[in-house]
Amino acid sequence: MNKKDVISVLKNKIRTIEDPAYDLHVVGPIQLPVELDGQTKVFQWYSWLRKEKRENGSAETAEELIESLNDFHYADLQQSSVLVYGDFEHSPEALIRMHSICHTGDIFGSQRCDCGFQLKQSMRMITEHGAGALFYLANHEGRGIGLFSKAMAYLLQEEGLDTVEANVALGFADDSRNYDEAIAVLKLLREAPVSLITNNPRKVDAMRKAGMNISSRLPLWGEATVYNQKYLSTKIAKSGHFERILANK
Numbered sequence: 059m060n061k062k063d064v065i066s067v068l069k070n071k072i073r074t075i076e077d078p079a080y081d082l083h084v085v086g087p088i089q090l091p092v093e094l095d096g097q098t099k100v101f102q103w104y105s106w107l108r109k110e111k112r113e114n115g116s117a118e119t120a121e122e123l124i125e126s127l128n129d130f131h132y133a134d135l136q137q138s139s140v141l142v143y144g145d146f147e148h149s150p151e152a153l154i155r156m157h158s159i160c161h162t163g164d165i166f167g168s169q170r171c172d173c174g175f176q177l178k179q180s181m182r183m184i185t186e187h188g189a190g191a192l193f194y195l196a197n198h199e200g201r202g203i204g205l206f207s208k209a210m211a212y213l214l215q216e217e218g219l220d221t222v223e224a225n226v227a228l229g230f231a232d233d234s235r236n237y238d239e240a241i242a243v244l245k246l247l248r249e250a251p252v253s254l255i256t257n258n259p260r261k262v263d264a265m266r267k268a269g270m271n272i273s274s275r276l277p278l279w280g281e282a283t284v285y286n287q288k289y290l291s292t293k294i295a296k297s298g299h300f301e302r303i304l305a306n307k
């Protein structure tokens with residue numbers, strides 16, 4: 059396919075959100091059939107790329123973006139994405155999960171945290187409900203400290219520190235996640251209020267402050283195990299998560 063044809067296929071699939079400091083180029087929808095509990099669920103998938111504003115202040119056009127793809131090594135940078143299910147734009151009720159990337163829990167199935175369970179369970183909740191979106195936030199690893207630092211935090215936790223103490227000992231805030239980009243993309247896809255799947259009321263507050271229209275909160279607890287008990291208790295004791303009875307497995 060020549061460049062002209064490539065551009066004509068792609069340019070209507072790219073939308074740009076302009077912020078004073080940066081632009082978000084959102085590509086999609088792309089049909090994504092996903093295996094969930096032995097069934098195929100079809101999501102609409104979008105990914106977005108953040109580009110800092112150019113000196114002249116204008117956003118790159120789709121053509122410019124496509125022409126310059128090879129000038130950057132985007133694989134070295136993290137790009138986030140969103141899986142949309144059902145009639146997300148128009149459904150009167152839609153569920154949202156803002157899922158912070160967890161390389162160890164989501165990919166490897168680590169039981170040190172409940173992230174992998176929450177990822178799968180939120181997909182179940184969204185598909186059972188019929189309309190919703192799962193945002194997978196790729197610059198949120200370790201509540202914002204990055205994967206390498208999270209590995210070091212784990213080593214400190216093996217010396218007895220809890221998750222919050224380990225972050226602080228490394229010179230980080232307990233939680234440095236930012237939701238602005240995800241909220242901007244959400245607003246592009248849906249204007250009506252949403253129900254947020256989370257146990258973390260601070261996350262609800264942070265998102266409301268950042269302009270997200272949240273009508274309610276749905277909890278999402280997995281089972282406590284010997285491996286994640288301290289992690290879950292610390293979330294309740296120190297990170298403001300709503301309590302629930304933690305049953306030992």
Ligand SMILES: Nc1nc2c(ncn2[C@@H]2O[C@H](COP(=O)(O)OP(=O)(O)OP(=O)(O)O)[C@@H](O)[C@H]2O)c(=O)[nH]1
Binds near residue numbers: 158159208293297
């Ligand atoms: N720094 C640090 N981050 C962790 C640790 N375990 C999991 N994470 C990260 O924590 C993030 C998930 O945040 P949580 O605090 O578990 O939960 P939350 O998103 O605030 O709340 P929920 O919406 O209820 O899941 C992911 O980015 C994980 O990579 C840990 O031991 N230390």
